[in-house]
Amino acid sequence: MMMIMSEKSASPPHVLLISAGASHTVALLTGNVVCSWGRGEDGQLGHGDTDDRLLPTKLSAFDGQDIVSVTCGADYTVARSKSGKDVYSWGWGDFGRLGHGDPSDLFIPHPIRALQGLRIKQISCGDCHCLAVTMENKVLSWGRNQNGELGLGTTKDSHVPQKILAFEGIRIKMVAAGAEHSVAITEDGDLYGWGWGRYGNLGLGDTNDRLIPEKVNIDGDKIVMVSCGWRHTISISSSGGLYTHGWSKYGQLGHGDFEDCLVPRKVQALSDKLISQVSGGWRHSMALTSNGQLFGWGWNKFGQIGIGHNFDCSSPMLVNFPHAQKVVQMSSGWRHTVAVTDRANVYSWGRGANGQLGHGDTKDRNVPTIIDAFSVDGCSEQHIESSNYPLPGKSFASLSERYAVVPNETALGSYATTSSDKSDKFDASVPENDVSLDSPTINQFETMM
Template sequence: FCRVMRALLGAARRAASAAACSAANIASKPTGKRLFGATAVVGAAAFSSVYAFDSAARPDFSLSGAKVMTWGQGGSGQLGFGESTINWLAPRGAEGVDQEDIVHIAAGWKHTAVLTKEGEVWTFGCGQYGRLGHGDQADQLTPRLVFGLDGVKVTSIACGGYHTAAVSDKGELYVWGRGWDGELGSGTTKSADEPQLVSGLKGKKVVQVSCGDSFTLALTDSGELYSFGTGYEGQLGHGSKTNELAPKKVEGFGGEKVTKIATGKEHCLAVTESGSLFSWGADDYGQLGVGKRARYMREPTEVRKLKVRSCKADSLSQLAYIKRQAKKHDNSKKASQYFNTCIHAHRNA
């Protein structure tokens, strides 16, 4: 899986509670071994600041002068170096988009998408199932513009395992790639090698999209959440394991509007207007954060009584920023062992 970060070459201010990296913390030797503790990244000493995110996150400000840095597995060209590098152990600049104003990056299974300030989408890596959106299934070793979005100004992108999604400034949702489980929302299980509009959301204004392995979530400006694709682990949130080939509204938030969403491989997170955090889907490793491990949860379930402002998820775990917590929870290991693996909290005094 391609790990992508962006190095901001210009000065960029970030809230102290969200700061995670700085140039002073970056120093280590390249290694292909697994690391189980916090380890600084080598080869990035020139970073003036770093902003990291995945397909589930979207920056809330525009940043210019950015350079895309990639590393990890690159056998299909997903690192954007212009070659099929099996593994690259340290950050290196991707070719072709270095001088663009990059505002968003997303990574899927062996493919990468980049969004520019002008609203253009560039993709590279594995082209199987048409996930790059270039009208074919060829691998792309360097970033290439997705011409199927010509005339469309994209504001947000996301990558699933084998598909890609983009939201336009008009609130339209475009998807492409593998569609075997309905993750393209077209009403069929056909794949698409070029961007296609999700007609099932006509009349809705999509403001955020997030993709899991083989499913998609779409959040509208009215706070409604829609899901489609594979539902085997309950990741669609409809109370069943049935696949949905077209967008279907997710219920179960107590009548509240949803404000933020995030997806892992087979699980989901949603934050409501009151700051409540909900999770559903696979829970093999306790990634739902509900205090006990379950095989799965097929409907949105509130994660304790937290006040959350944003959330993020990866394949197995998830991260939430706490805005306010009314009272302290039991700090015993038994009560918090799964909770602590999922939540990163900044508690108010």
């Protein structure tokens, strides 16, 4: 194993960008270094194998590459070069979510040929589909399309990127992908939604699916940023206001209740804050203010909100960091959260079963815990190792060698499966004990105090 830091006195590399997936995490560091850690069963770490990594490990496949962006999907990862003309993907390939023309898994990064030469400025990865925006404000989509989340007017999956024709003539600023729904905002501040809408997560006032993008009404307010959770949507207005809509069984909308919202609703608890960044987890939400305060709410079974207990919260709760550090960026995974502070420290908390927290173990944490290898205030003896690449063996796995357990939303509690299932009931990415419907709430917690 090669060490990035060989001297104890050397300062750690700084994290420029960090992204959390279902059970893995990827970071872009100074020095053009990409690291990944956590669950590796589907190749989503990009180290050429399917091993979990409990500590951040350098992704050797990107040696000499000029990577400027990394984005995690549920069990796959996408990276973009500085020019925007090279986009790479790796990990679980079912439904064509990797964009390479087939559903094979990839254990190391491969360039998406259909995107080569296009100048990509932003990419968002959902559970099983991807969205990309070009410098010319065009939008492409690929992957699973069971509920129209690709915006192509059909429900047919696409194994390669296709242009969303409904956006012709509309200047798209950014996109966000959820489990089975998608959203976009325009340069003029308009919000669009499409795909799976049965909890109101499209914000269109009903529970119908949409096969093509449709404009959302937010009472004349302009939207400047948006993020999708599993089945909810979080957006920021030009005035710094926070809106949420969709599924709220665990309080992930932040309105102090557990009622779904069919249209965007302002989060009154944060009405006195200027929100600068939002991130939707599987069933929890995080919001960052302009002065570096981080708030979290929703499902908290594994401590993914980061407030010192494991009770669900239906209203935003302030996350505390040592020495009152300010947060400069953050990302929500399915059951964990990561953040970077103004002291160049990196913290993680929540589910740690696959090492996705990067602390060298599989323990859960319910408060922000420093990742030593990346942090100025971390243990100086913690080093970043490098994967041994190239490795012997294959760099991909075909669909016939894999398994898939896919929710069938047409029948409550029914799941359609293919061969070699690893679970009788749930997607292998979702351990059965993670899908408890009986998580206690903050109100129950207060009663116990």
